[in-house]
Amino acid sequence: MTFRLLETGVSPGAFNMGLDEAILGAVAEGRQPPTLRLYGWNPPTVTLGYFQGLDEEVDREACARMGVDVVRRITGGGAVFHDAELTYSIVLPESHPRARPGILDSYRVLCAGVVEGLARLGLSGEFAPINDVLVGGRKVSGNAQTRKRGCILQHGTILLDVDVDRMFALLKVPSEKMKGKLIEDVKQRVTSLRHQLGRSVGLPEAAAAFAAGFAAALDVVLDPAQPSPEELEEGRRIAREKYGTEAWTGRRK
Template sequence: MLAVMGDRNVRCGLSTGQQSRWRLLQTGFNTAAVNMAVDEAILLAHSQGLVPPTLRFYGWKPPAVSIGYFQRLEEEVDLEACRRLGIDWVKRPTGGRAVLHDQEVTYSVVIAQQLLPGSVVETYRILAAGLVEGLRMLGLPAALVGRDEQNAGERGLSAACFDAPSWYEIAVQGRKVVGSAQTRSNGVILQHGSVPIVFDAEKLVQALKLLEGARSRVHRLLAEKAGGISDFLGYRPTFAEVAGCLTRGFAAARGIELVEGVLTPEEEKEAERLAREKYGSDWWNKLGRQQ
């Protein structure tokens, strides 16, 4: 395991006076394996002090279900239904439950723990402020709602992320509009999440492995508890419009300068390897809990 060394951070442009400058990446639409591989490649590069803190936006092509690190793919996801519907699948390096990535904007944040100290819950709350601000800039009355204020004591009925309450939810009119998950490795935080433009509860239910009698109930509860941002805007914003507002929201909430950049050649090479050997493989998606 590589450690984050203070002198290495200074040499690579992450001195105290420069921590307010983050890299902004727009990496377009990729497969599930590539998307997860790029997130991990950025984490590894940042842990070595090779790249600054990074905010990334991306999409999924084809649509995919991602499951949390501690879930078991064949227990939670109906693989035959996914094949029929043209839905890919992947196990995330982060925890949480299953998410259908389709008509959405996905974000990821990679930052050293020494630059954003605190527990998982505390750092999630800090990063969520940027998402809330960005959604407000889009015209939505978004709010960060504590678990004790919404869904207190409730347990999800399915493997779906948007069915499960967490410590803090980003909600609009009482409905969850962002699903996020976090992991920490090599002294670095990786948090990524789904911001659905359209939330398709029916498609998500079809992709999950559920008892037949529970499908209609889960579908109804998902539709009541979660939504896509187009449900509240009255129109369907573009990917670029949503990503642009979230970018400005992060910058304003965190007081940072976001500088557009690209993946380094080293990150690209590592992402290609991880997509091929890890996130695109059965050992990881169906069996693996070891890296």
């Protein structure tokens, strides 16, 4: 069984989300096989969950000042600051043998790719429902799934490094009074490959490890490819008409 493997390097957030959606469309229409995509972010981007309020979660002035884009996802879950990170997306039909009907089961099956990728770097990860992967009890990966047009799209992050203070300069917290404590809590609860391995892991090394991890966990062969010209064009169009617009980003204030 073969999945297509796309390594698309680093891109702006609106394009990253647009290309994930374009791949979903191509797989849904049978124009492309199930696909694993690995990518990064430039400029750094805050993504918001589908059900989150923009003004509630993000300090847009701080983002503008620090050159950080803000983009809303089609998936639920929380706000994420994407910087030193490997991101993956995986798209497969709901009817595919590797797909699971239940959402929680699907998270478990697909997050096994993250756990296996960590193993290839010498780390022992564990899936923590609903949607996290932990190393040593600390979160190293967050994941989010949606189902559209008969397909599953799951995307998720693997932290190569993390700067919690910088993250909280961009995000709003429910109570300014509690901010200090919250930051300390998050520092305790979140980790990264660099923290765990005591050395930096670059995007190429991480991409190789997690491609192998997904291939092993899903028992599939990965066929390296490029996004089709149609997918790239569609991804750019969706970025322009949806993810790059205030109407979409601010649809929940």
